[in-house]
Amino acid sequence: MPTMPAIAQDLAAATAAPRTMPTPTDCIVEVDHLRKTFGTEAALKGVSLRIGAGERVALLGASGSGKSTLMRCLCGLETAESGRVQVFGDTLQADGRLGPDIRRLRRSIGVVFQQFNLVGRLPVMTNVLAGLAAETPLWRCLSGRFTLAQRTRALEALDTIGLASQAFQRASTLSGGQQQRAAIARVLVQGARLLLADEPVASLDPESTRRVMEQLTQLNRDAGMTLIVSLHHVALARRYCDRVIALRHGELVYDGPSRALTSEFLRELYGSAADELEAEDAAIGSVLPRHSHPTSLAPMPSQEARIEPLMEPLMEPLIEPVIGAHLDPLHHDLPGVRLATRAA
Numbered sequence: 236m237p238t239m240p241a242i243a244q245d246l247a248a249a250t251a252a253p254r255t256m257p258t259p260t261d262c263i264v265e266v267d268h269l270r271k272t273f274g275t276e277a278a279l280k281g282v283s284l285r286i287g288a289g290e291r292v293a294l295l296g297a298s299g300s301g302k303s304t305l306m307r308c309l310c311g312l313e314t315a316e317s318g319r320v321q322v323f324g325d326t327l328q329a330d331g332r333l334g335p336d337i338r339r340l341r342r343s344i345g346v347v348f349q350q351f352n353l354v355g356r357l358p359v360m361t362n363v364l365a366g367l368a369a370e371t372p373l374w375r376c377l378s379g380r381f382t383l384a385q386r387t388r389a390l391e392a393l394d395t396i397g398l399a400s401q402a403f404q405r406a407s408t409l410s411g412g413q414q415q416r417a418a419i420a421r422v423l424v425q426g427a428r429l430l431l432a433d434e435p436v437a438s439l440d441p442e443s444t445r446r447v448m449e450q451l452t453q454l455n456r457d458a459g460m461t462l463i464v465s466l467h468h469v470a471l472a473r474r475y476c477d478r479v480i481a482l483r484h485g486e487l488v489y490d491g492p493s494r495a496l497t498s499e500f501l502r503e504l505y506g507s508a509a510d511e512l513e514a515e516d517a518a519i520g521s522v523l524p525r526h527s528h529p530t531s532l533a534p535m536p537s538q539e540a541r542i543e544p545l546m547e548p549l550m551e552p553l554i555e556p557v558i559g560a561h562l563d564p565l566h567h568d569l570p571g572v573r574l575a576t577r578a579a
């Protein structure tokens with residue numbers, strides 16, 4: 236029986252139009268020999284990869300293969316014992332230490348988690364404004380006195396993902412899919428250039444899954460955000476991402492076009508969980524469009540016209556203080572967010 240790497244090599248070689256690896260100049264993520272151990276367990280065993288600007292990459296692998304650990308290392312929420320992560324040409328971490336530019340780099344990295352990381356009792360708008368915490372003076376964050384321009388930006392981001400009319404509702408009143416889209420609006424308002432989405436649809440129904448995946452795809456296409464998304468469903472990876480990186484027991488076992496993935500390889504990758512995943516994939520597949528390109532829609536009123544009726548509450552200077560431990564783990568090291576968390 237062929238080994239896993241052998242199958243992966245065959246797959247990549249058999250692809251009619253192999254994806255060209257990003258050249259050093261358009262590489263925005265470079266990972267070299269990353270190794271991370273928890274106790275005696277190695278979660279990442281010397282992973283190396285390159286991701287180019289504007290790519291849409293799916294991270295696949297069975298439970299425990301190291302996907303979340305890799306994602307957390309890419310944004311500096313986790314430090315690896317050895318190896319290096321460079322983002323936008325600067326060192327994010329090397330040999331267990333975060334680089335000197337970590338705060339600046341984090342501003343350009345948006346992260347979306349499976350659990351949404353919204354504060355349910357705060358309005359959707361406030362949750363989205365938290366994306367601006369890194370660029371806003373502490374006193375403004377603590378008192379909720381965001382500028383009109385910032386509040387308008389947040390409303391526009393919510394409009395872009397179709398949630399403007401829910402802007403002043405408590406986040407807890409939204410459905411799971413809507414909450415995930417609000418988390419995406421927070422990344423949009425942050426102005427991130429790299430979006431890491433760690434199992435963003437794992438707790439969503441098939442229809443919400445489709446919507447969230449399309450929104451992530453649109454951010455990649457329209458806002459030019461590079462997207463790395465970890466997924467359990469191969470059908471989603473095939474539909475929405477051109478490239479797949481697969482991990483198994485902390486090792487990179489495949490890096491190539493998503494269309495080249497075969498059932499044989501996936502059985503190797505997922506082992507005994509393959510049958511269950513195949514059944515779930517069939518359910519998801521039934522609600523996915525045939526093409527990931529958005530279908531043409533009826534003409535919409537301009538964004539200005541759409542959000543104009545919602546502007547009135549924005550004229551009130553106070554929104555809500557940006558508080559809460561779960562708002563945005565990336566910015567927990569900001570003094571404002573720490574203080575606010577303690578005060579909450």
Ligand SMILES: Nc1ncnc2c1ncn2[C@@H]1O[C@H](COP(=O)(O)OP(=O)(O)OP(=O)(O)O)[C@@H](O)[C@H]1O
Binds near residue numbers: 274304
């Ligand atoms: N904070 C931690 N403490 C101890 N072990 C951890 C920690 N985080 C991850 N691990 C271990 O590292 C390995 C990789 O975990 P990781 O969460 O990265 O996998 P995953 O592919 O994201 O899994 P899943 O798909 O189930 O989320 C697992 O064996 C896990 O138990």
